[in-house]
Amino acid sequence: xxxxxxxxxxxxxxxxxxxxxxxxxxxxxxxxxxxxxxxxxxxxxxxxxxxxxxxxxxxxxxxxxxxxxxxxxxxxxxxxxxxxxxxxxxxxxxxxxxxxxxxxxxxxxxxxxxxxxxxxxxxxxxxxxxxxxxxxxxxxxxxxxxxxxxxxxxxxxxxxxxxxxxxxxxxxxxxxxxxxxxxxxxxxxxxxxxxxxxxxxxxxxxxxxxxxxxxxxxxxxxxxxxxxxxxxxxxxxxxxxxxxxxxxxxxxxxxxxxxxxxxxxxxxxxxxxxxxxxxxxxxxxxxxxxxxxxxxxxxxxxxxxxxxxxxxxxxxxxxxxxxxxxxxxxxxxxxxxxxxxxxxxxxxxxxxxxxxxxxxxxxxxxxxxxxxxxxxxxxxxxxxxxxxxxxxxxxxxxxxxxxxxxxxxxxxxxxxxxxxxxxxxxxxxxxxxxxxxxxxxxxxxxxxxxxxxxxxxxxxxxxxxxxxxxxxxxxxxxxxxxxxxxxxxxxxxxxxxxxxxxxxxxxxxxxxxxxxxxxxxxxxxxxxxxxxxxxxxxxxxxxxxxxxxxxxxxxxxxxxxxxxxxxxxxxxxxxxxxxxxxxxxxxxxxxxxxxxxxxxxxxxxxxxxxxxxxxxxxxxxxxxxxxxxxxxxxxxxxxxxxxxxxxxxxxxxxxxxxxxxxxxxxxxxxxxxxxxxxxxxxxxxxxxxxxxxxxxxxxxxxxxxxxxxxxxxxxxxxxxxxxxxxxxxxxxxxxxxxxxxxxxxxxxxxxxxxxxxxxxxxxxxxxxxxxxxxxxxxxxxxxxxxxxxxxxxxxxxxxxxxxxxxxxxxxxxxxxxxxxxxxxxxxxxxxxxxxxxxxxxxxxxxxxxxxxxxxxxxxxxxxxxxxxxxxxxxxxxxxxxxxxx
RNA sequence: AGGCGGAUAGCUCAGCUGGUAGAGCGCCACUCUUACACGGUGGAUGUCGCAGGUUCGAGCCCUGUUCCGCCUACCA
Numbered sequence: 001x002x003x004x005x006x007x008x009x010x011x012x013x014x015x016x017x018x019x020x021x022x023x024x025x026x027x028x029x030x031x032x033x034x035x036x037x038x039x040x041x042x043x044x045x046x047x048x049x050x051x052x053x054x055x056x057x058x059x060x061x062x063x064x065x066x067x068x069x070x071x072x073x074x075x076x077x078x079x080x081x082x083x084x085x086x087x088x089x090x091x092x093x094x095x096x097x098x099x100x101x102x103x104x105x106x107x108x109x110x111x112x113x114x115x116x117x118x119x120x121x122x123x124x125x126x127x128x129x130x131x132x133x134x135x136x137x138x139x140x141x142x143x144x145x146x147x148x149x150x151x152x153x154x155x156x157x158x159x160x161x162x163x164x165x166x167x168x169x170x171x172x173x174x175x176x177x178x179x180x181x182x183x184x185x186x187x188x189x190x191x192x193x194x195x196x197x198x199x200x201x202x203x204x205x206x207x208x209x210x211x212x213x214x215x216x217x218x219x220x221x222x223x224x225x226x227x228x229x230x231x232x233x234x235x236x237x238x239x240x241x242x243x244x245x246x247x248x249x250x251x252x253x254x255x256x257x258x259x260x261x262x263x264x265x266x267x268x269x270x271x272x273x274x275x276x277x278x279x280x281x282x283x284x285x286x287x288x289x290x291x292x293x294x295x296x297x298x299x300x301x302x303x304x305x306x307x308x309x310x311x312x313x314x315x316x317x318x319x320x321x322x323x324x325x326x327x328x329x330x331x332x333x334x335x336x337x338x339x340x341x342x343x344x345x346x347x348x349x350x351x352x353x354x355x356x357x358x359x360x361x362x363x364x365x366x367x368x369x370x371x372x373x374x375x376x377x378x379x380x381x382x383x384x385x386x387x388x389x390x391x392x393x394x395x396x397x398x399x400x401x402x403x404x405x406x407x408x409x410x411x412x413x414x415x416x417x418x419x420x421x422x423x424x425x426x427x428x429x430x431x432x433x434x435x436x437x438x439x440x441x442x443x444x445x446x447x448x449x450x451x452x453x454x455x456x457x458x459x460x461x462x463x464x465x466x467x468x469x470x471x472x473x474x475x476x477x478x479x480x481x482x483x484x485x486x487x488x489x490x491x492x493x494x495x496x497x498x499x500x501x502x503x504x505x506x507x508x509x510x511x512x513x514x515x516x517x518x519x520x521x522x523x524x525x526x527x528x529x530x531x532x533x534x535x536x537x538x539x540x541x542x543x544x545x546x547x548x549x550x551x552x553x554x555x556x557x558x559x560x561x562x563x564x565x566x567x568x569x570x571x572x573x574x575x576x577x578x579x580x581x582x583x584x585x586x587x588x589x590x591x592x593x594x595x596x597x598x599x600x601x602x603x604x605x606x607x608x609x610x611x612x613x614x615x616x617x618x619x620x621x622x623x624x625x626x627x628x629x630x631x632x633x634x635x636x637x638x639x640x641x642x643x644x645x646x647x648x649x650x651x652x653x654x655x656x657x658x659x660x661x662x663x664x665x666x667x668x669x670x671x672x673x674x675x676x677x678x679x680x681x682x683x684x685x686x687x688x689x690x691x692x693x694x695x696x697x698x699x700x701x702x703x704x705x706x707x708x709x710x711x712x713x714x715x716x717x718x719x720x721x722x723x724x725x726x727x728x729x730x731x732x733x734x735x736x737x738x739x740x741x742x743x744x745x746x747x748x749x750x751x752x753x754x755x756x757x758x759x760x761x762x763x764x765x766x767x768x769x770x771x772x773x774x775x776x777x778x779x780x781x782x783x784x785x786x787x788x789x790x791x792x793x794x795x796x797x798x799x800x801x802x803x804x805x806x807x808x809x810x811x812x813x814x815x816x817x818x819x820x821x822x823x824x825x826x827x828x829x830x831x832x833x834x835x836x837x838x839x840x841x842x843x844x845x846x847x848x849x850x851x852x853x854x855x856x857x858x859x860x861x862x863x864x865x866x867x868x869x870x871x872x873x874x875x876x877x878x879x880x881x882x883x884x885x
Numbered sequence: 886a887g888g889c890g891g892a893u894a895g896c897u898c899a900g901c902u903g904g905u906a907g908a909g910c911g912c913c914a915c916u917c918u919u920a921c922a923c924g925g926u927g928g929a930u931g932u933c934g935c936a937g938g939u940u941c942g943a944g945c946c947c948u949g950u951u952c953c954g955c956c957u958a959c960c961a
Contacts, residue, residue: 004923188958195961213961226961263960270961277959336961382889386956389888393957481956512955549909552899560897562910569923580920627899631908646920738927745927751916781918834905841905846941855904855942862905 001582001690005575007539011682015128023706024133026073028470034070035471036062037455038134039479039487040142042081042447043116044088047126049513049559050480052531056544057510057551057626058478059132063678064621065475066133067710073471075458076127076134078120080143082406082447083177083343089115089405105404112405126532131540131681133706140458142450143407150457151407151450152424154498159411159422163359164399166411166420170272170279171398173351174341175297175311179402180355182446183395184486186339186348195334196319197265199327200225203241203250209234210329212264214336215274216322217315220247220303221292223282224270229255231266245327246318247304254285273352289352297349311349356400356409356443360493364391367492376492376502379624383481383509390485397490399446406444414438452490455503472499476506484509508624513547513557529559541680542568548679549630570634571683574676577642578687581669584649585694588659592696594667595660596717601726601772602652603664606645608719608727609636610668615713617675633676641668644734651778666694671711681706732765733772736807739800740780743809746823747798755782758794761805769805785810796883798823799876801869817880824877831870838863 018024036058041051058074066072086100089112093099100108120141127134140147158164172181196216201208211225222244227234234253241250251270258281259268272282272289282289292303299306299314306314322328339348368391370376371384378384400409412421414430414437421431421438429436453461455477459468473495479488488507495503534543545567550557584590598604613636620629645665652661670691677684688705692698699708719727740757749755757780759769766787769776773784788794788808796812798820811820841847841859848856 001920003921005921211961215961258959260960268961275959275961277961280959337958386889389957485957550898557897560910563897565923566910569921572923573921576921576924578920583920631899635908642920643925650919741926742928745915748915751918751926837905841942844941848941850941851904859904866905 001579005572005683007541007682010686011131011540014682014685015131018704019136021704023704024074024135025137026071026135028466029071031069031071033471034065034072035474036074036476037458037474038074038076039483040077040079040451040454041123042084043078043120044081044084045123047123047531049529049531051127052130053510053513053547053551053557054478054480055127055130055132056547059130060548060621060626060678061476062133063681063706064710066706067674067677067708073138074134075138075140076136077140077458078124079447079451080141080406082401082403082444083179085112086403086405087177087343100404108404129532129535129540130544142447146460147450147457148407150453150461151445152410153462154453154494155410156422156424158358163363164356165359166354166356168352168354170276170350170352171355172339172348173295174344174346174348175295176344176346177341177403178295180353180398180400181341181348182398185342187342188337189340191336191338193334193336194331195264196331197329198245198322199329200242200245203243209237209242209253209267210265211267211269213269214334216318217311218271218274218292219244219269220306221271221273221290222251222269223272223287223289224251224254224285225267226254226256226259226270226281227267228259228261229257231261233266245325246321256281256284274350276350279352291352293349295351355398358397358399360394360397363493363497364394366496367391367489370492370496370502376504376507378507378509380509383484387484387489391489399449400443401446402443404444406447407450409441409443409445411441412438413441448486448490451487452494455491455495456499461498473502474504476508477504478508478510480512481509482512510551511557513559534564538564538568539571541683542571545570545630545679548626549634551626570638571680573638573642575683577646578669578690580646581665582690584653584662585666588662590659590663590666592694592698594670595663596667597660597664598717598719598723600652600660601730602645602648603661604719604723604726605730606641606668607664607717608723609640610671611713611716614671614675614711614716618713630679637672641672647779648775651775655774674705674708675711677705729768729772732768733775735802736769737776737779739802739807740782740809743798743800744780747811747819756785756810757782758785758788758808759805760787765803765805801872806872817883821877821880824873824880828870828873828877831866835866835870838866
């Protein structure tokens with residue numbers, strides 16, 4: 001074994017081996033199922049920290065459940081990311097001087113598939129570096145045949161039920177991607193703009209109304225000016241006509257309750273074609289709408305002389321004109337939130353157009369009920385509120401996209417009767433009039449439409465497969481909150497609708513990974529930490545353990561490399577403890593199976609700590625408290641197993657030929673490695689195989705650690721009375737050793753020099769110092785002398801106290817007493833402040849009257865202990881002072 | 886505007902149902918003791934954002950308040 005753990009070769013080798021052996025593959029059988037579908041990363045992506053965390057947590061769950069005996073399946077895959085992918089390929093075309101219209105739809109789709117073959121699996125390969133136990137034989141892609149069939153099937157069924165409809169409404173439009181977007185695909189960004197006050201004169205009369213707007217360029221499409229019906233300023237002008245200053249067109253003044261009298265001038269221009277509120281208002285007042293901005297973001301013919309001008313340039317031009325006309329009253333600085341395309345960042349344009357929508361109300365109601373009834377649990381629960389809020393205010397979902405890459409809408413229009421035919425299989429003729437002059441809708445569906453089916457489409461739906469029957473509903477969905485609405489909510493709606501049951505029992509929402517300063521990682525900021533670089537440098541296991549240890553519920557993760565280094569060291573510690581173990585095993589000839597044995601006190605002690613740890617780890621994982629699980633393991637392995645147990649085994653095995661401690665150490669080590677496996681799969685597999693080199697009967701002769709059982713505290717030996725006594729004794733010994741080391745260090749005793757020790761105290765404690773004299777002497781570099789006569793304090797010694805025991809460290813001649821005086825004074829000072837708190841508490845009548853009896857008893861007991869200790873320290877202090885005389 | 890979360894040791898964070906404030910990293914001192922210097926031993930450090938309140942007792946419960954982050958929203 002190498003002196004330091006090196007991850008490099010080990011990781012790739014084992015992952016290949018796992019794949020070769022098919023360990024990640026399962027099929028329905030009579031075991032309990034545990035299933036997860038991966039949140040499909042999109043094919044244009046590459047692995048980032050979010051993926052790393054997300055998949056690490058899923059992998060921990062899958063490996064844990066696998067070792068618990070569940071039939072686990074983790075279905076991986078990718079989504080086709082319609083807009084993003086189309087953008088990538090369009091950029092490629094542009095470099096060749098082409099565009100998609102030049103090569104046509106068919107060729108274009110072909111190009112996208114070609115690109116997908118080359119680059120689409122990048123992220124899949126990167127995921128493998130994380131060690132994920134995905135069943136790659138079940139890998140799916142949202143555009144593959146089966147999933148496409150599911151999409152069509154769902155579309156047709158929803159259409160037939162009237163839950164999908166087509167209509168002319170105002171939607172969000174991205175002029176750059178030239179497609180409609182759903183509400184969710186628009187990100188609102190704070191932008192500093194201006195609020196312009198423009199005077200609209202009355203037609204044929206003097207005077208006018210001043211309106212406030214942030215978008216003067218839309219005024220060419222104004223159809224009215226609205227005021228609040230109860231606004232006294234405008235009472236008498238309702239119904240009168242105004243003239244749009246630069247358009248020479250008359251529009252009415254209307255009254256509508258949606259107008260906020262206290263904003264701007266209390267009068268608002270109404271542009272139905274380019275504003276959501278105005279669109280709604282126009283419906284209420286039967287106003288027509290006039291489109292003045294085209295799909296490319298340029299002014300239309302309706303904009304008169306501004307035709308063809310970019311919408312933002314038109315704004316400037318129109319403002320100049322208004323100024324000249326003297327109707328621009330003023331312009332205030334104003335912070336507005338501009339909608340931008342989540343894929344390309346372009347400011348979106350509200351547009352009236354004909355699109356397909358999903359009627360969401362009834363679907364959402366079901367999805368809400370499922371969570372209310374806890375058929376699906378959202379963890380941490382605080383996210384329920386966001387979920388409910390969004391679901392209860394949900395609007396119809398615009399699902400058509402004016403792009404080519406995606407699932408083409410299965411709707412055909414008849415050139416003769418104008419009716420639409422919706423069908424899974426392409427029809428030969430119009431379903432209404434039988435005409436063969438039909439053509440398919442040009443648009444494709446929102447990518448999230450297919451993602452929403454993921455939990456059942458990946459299991460074979462619409463066919464009734466054994467997988468679907470066995471693995472659905474899936475056990476848990478693990479994801480970040482940023483796609484709670486995009487994805488989780490929609491999967492809930494679709495799962496309930498088409499499977500009649502929730503898509504998952506639990507939803508675990510984890511944190512976002514930020515940089516060490518808490519900023520969101522982004523390429524433009526340059527603060528991105530690349531997971532692959534980290535893996536290369538520190539190893540997957542250290543990286544995964546770091547992520548797990550930082551994955552506290554409800555908090556973002558600020559990742560720093562320092563933290564990763566710390567856990568890299570931890571992996572190395574584990575590695576070296578294995579080296580030590582193997583040395584001892586070879587030396588002693590201990591063989592498998594490892595024997596848990598409580599006969600020897602140090603063994604009883606570590607076994608008990610192990611039992612507590614295993615219990616805590618399981619409990620933590622069961623409750624998705626990954627950081628707790630990681631911390632408990634870290635603490636146990638480093639600070640109990642390595643710091644104390646291994647050190648004591650050294651002493652025990654040096655003193656006697658008894659091999660039982662080594663056998664027990666093997667047992668503990670074997671258990672630790674399995675406890676750790678879900679977190680750090682590679683190093684634990686490697687160690688498992690090293691342990692396989694020890695002769696004897698191994699558990700089932702398995703060839704992978706993931707085929708062994710996860711340690712179950714119920715199967716670990718519970719301490720009997722004797723073992724419990726041993727455990728307590730070792731705790732005492734550790735206390736004694738710590739006190740002595742403290743004195744040594746504080747009094748500057750050179751590490752190389754041995755000190756003389758002696759003890760006085762009650763018979764129980766004296767027996768402990770006697771029994772464990774070997775451990776104490778060795779671990780403090782000291783020599784134990786017989787107890788001083790008559791329990792007299794030893795002259796020239798530093799002393800400390802532990803329960804009924806006084807510990808003397810003979811320092812006469814070794815150091816000067818001043819240091820010891822300082823140490824004692826410091827300790828006494830600390831005690832003093834605590835004692836005062838207790839004194840106050842115990843002199844408080846209310847406390848004595850109202851606090852529970854056991855709390856009072858405990859307080860009194862602790863107070864007594866502290867007082868006694870204080871007295872003892874004081875006595876030691878006096879002795880030291882005498883020494884100075 | 887509404888909602889959610891955060892504010893605890895120099896840094897990053899734990900602290901479940903209220904009962905003497907914890908970890909990791911960093912820092913200081915000593916130490917290359919035969920698994921590990923990616924190591925060992927010891928140590929220092931907190932008016933638990935602020936102000937009130939409830940309580941015998943509050944980091945934890947209640948009210949208010951200040952910053953910070955995020956989400957949702959049709960005040961043009």
